[in-house]
Amino acid sequence: xxxxxxxxxxxxxxxxxxxxxxxxxxxxxxxxxxxxxxxxxxxxxxxxxxxxxxxxxxxxxxxxx
Numbered sequence: 001x002x003x004x005x006x007x008x009x010x011x012x013x014x015x016x017x018x019x020x021x022x023x024x025x026x027x028x029x030x031x032x033x034x035x036x037x038x039x040x041x042x043x044x045x046x047x048x049x050x051x052x053x054x055x056x057x058x059x060x061x062x063x064x065x
Contacts, residue, residue, distance in 0.1 A: 001052045002036050005029040008046030015040045 006012045006024035014022040017038040024030060041047045
């Protein structure tokens with residue numbers, strides 16, 4: 001998962017892997033699935049892309065613990 005943030009002063013378009021388009025208004029932040037490689041930011045736009053670490057799964061205690 002990644003977070004997209006429009007740090008510019010105009011609307012920005014981000015193109016997704018399945019042909020979808022995400023419109024971000026100035027200052028807007030949105031979490032989206034997939035990885036940064038799967039998205040392309042429209043030329044001339046100021047979008048910050050932050051990779052989020054996958055949530056860690058809780059592990060069951062081992063026998064004897």
